[in-house]
Amino acid sequence: MKRREFLKFSLGSAAAAALSQRALAQTGAKDIRIGYQKNGVLVVTRQRAALEDHFRPQGIDVRWVEFSSGPPMMEAMNVGSVHYGAVGDSPPVFAQAAGAAIVYAAGQPITNGQGILVPRNSAIATIADLKGKRIGFTKGSSAHNIVIQTLEKAGLTYDDITPVYLTPPDAGPAFANGGIDAWAIWDPYFAIGETKQNGRILVNAREITKTNSFYIANRDFAKNNGQLLQQIVDVTASTAAWAQAHPEEVAKSLAAVTGVPLDIQTIAAKRAGFSVGPVTDEIIATQQGVADRFFKLGLIPKQIAIRDIVWRNPQT
Numbered sequence: 001m002k003r004r005e006f007l008k009f010s011l012g013s014a015a016a017a018a019l020s021q022r023a024l025a026q027t028g029a030k031d032i033r034i035g036y037q038k039n040g041v042l043v044v045t046r047q048r049a050a051l052e053d054h055f056r057p058q059g060i061d062v063r064w065v066e067f068s069s070g071p072p073m074m075e076a077m078n079v080g081s082v083h084y085g086a087v088g089d090s091p092p093v094f095a096q097a098a099g100a101a102i103v104y105a106a107g108q109p110i111t112n113g114q115g116i117l118v119p120r121n122s123a124i125a126t127i128a129d130l131k132g133k134r135i136g137f138t139k140g141s142s143a144h145n146i147v148i149q150t151l152e153k154a155g156l157t158y159d160d161i162t163p164v165y166l167t168p169p170d171a172g173p174a175f176a177n178g179g180i181d182a183w184a185i186w187d188p189y190f191a192i193g194e195t196k197q198n199g200r201i202l203v204n205a206r207e208i209t210k211t212n213s214f215y216i217a218n219r220d221f222a223k224n225n226g227q228l229l230q231q232i233v234d235v236t237a238s239t240a241a242w243a244q245a246h247p248e249e250v251a252k253s254l255a256a257v258t259g260v261p262l263d264i265q266t267i268a269a270k271r272a273g274f275s276v277g278p279v280t281d282e283i284i285a286t287q288q289g290v291a292d293r294f295f296k297l298g299l300i301p302k303q304i305a306i307r308d309i310v311w312r313n314p315q316t
Contacts, residue, residue: 032232033063035073035085038258039187040213041108041274042086045239047253054235060228068167071095071140074216077102083221084232088142088186088213093291096309097300101219103311106233107283108240110211111273113187114142116150117175117199124182124202127154130161136180139165142211143184145290148297149209150184158297172197187268188260195264210286215276222311230313236276243274250274279310 032055036042045051051062065082067073070091076082078100088110095102116135118124124133127150137143148158164171164180168189175183176197183193193199205211215236222229243250247269254265287306294300 030059031061031063032084032228033065033082034232035065035067035076035082037067037069037073037086038189038260039113039254039268040086040272041236041240041243041276043257044243044250044253045236047257048239048242050235050239051232054231068169069138069141071138074100074102077216077218080218080220082218084215084217084229086213086215088145089211089287089290090140090142090145090294092214092216092309093287093294093304093306094140094300096291096304096306097294097302102216103219103222103309104214104279104306105217105222105229105311106215106236106276107279108213108215108276109273109283110142110205110213112204112206112271113268114146114185114190114205114211115201115207116146116203117183117185117190117193118181118202119175119178120198120200122181122200127151127203128156130154130182130202131156132160132162133181134162134164134179135182135184136164136166136171136174137184138167138171139163142186142213144299145211145293146203146205146208147184148293150203153208175199187272188254188258188264191264191267192260195267212283212286214279214287217311219309226313229311233276240274240276243269247272284310 034042036046046064055062070087073082073085073087074091074095077085092102124130135147137147151157151160166174168185171183172189172192174180175193185193194201215233217229251262251266251269254269255262284306291304291306295303
């Protein structure tokens with residue numbers, strides 16, 4: 001991925017980036033912008049107004065920005081249009097390699113809810129059967145990593161398949177209509193493909209490798225607002241603890257915020273794990289493996305050290 005392509009934010013140009021940074025300076029971090037997708041702890045956090053309730057006494061507003069996947073969120077994060085958000089393992093790797101202004105603020109092991117689907121009547125029965133097939137996934141997403149590691153497990157290479165780079169909203173119809181032979185994806189789209197689009201699970205990601213999702217912050221926001229960022233992480237962690245004990249309520253929250261039907265979100269919520277904590281040495285090592293693998297395949301332009309951008313609150 002070329003640096004200039006990555007750093008081009010979807011809403012505009014450098015002027016938009018400058019405006020965003022000026023706005024942050026002018027408000028004195030009185031305005032927090034949170035990026036989220038159609039899953040996970042931040043959706044529940046939004047529905048429960050946990051951040052709003054926490055920061056209202058401090059006179060800080062919370063704004064929410066939805067993204068279809070992690071890569072565009074990282075673009076927004078880089079220019080400061082979003083201060084904090086949740087993504088899978090691959091987007092921050094591509095972002096760091098492109099020089100994006102981000103840091104890892106917290107981590108969350110992924111225990112379930114992502115993998116590779118094939119049509120129910122497909123002749124594809126094993127990973128080896130993916131050779132020569134069209135696999136749809138979002139470039140630079142956690143699904144990208146799952147595809148690569150799944151192929152490795154079967155002794156296949158990236159050149160043995162035809163990658164079809166699609167966002168989740170575009171990949172769903174392509175999968176249902178036979179435009180792709182397999183679909184690497186995460187919940188709730190994973191559950192949608194399985195239950196509504198005649199999909200069959202070929203691979204669960206947990207069978208292939210350890211994976212993590214991350215809570216990422218804009219680097220300048222983290223540097224200038226360490227106490228504020230720690231509070232955001234703490235609220236995220238406490239919401240995750242609540243979510244772990246209340247899957248039915250989580251499903252209702254996810255459905256209410258995202259518009260994805262309750263039955264789909266119930267599947268996603270019941271098989272998800274919610275545990276937000278520090279970016280440990282073990283998580284760093286796993287993430288470094290992702291980065292090293294992408295560099296070896298030529299998917300990122302240079303080697304990176306994950307540890308270099310792990311945020312530590314200087315006041316702790």
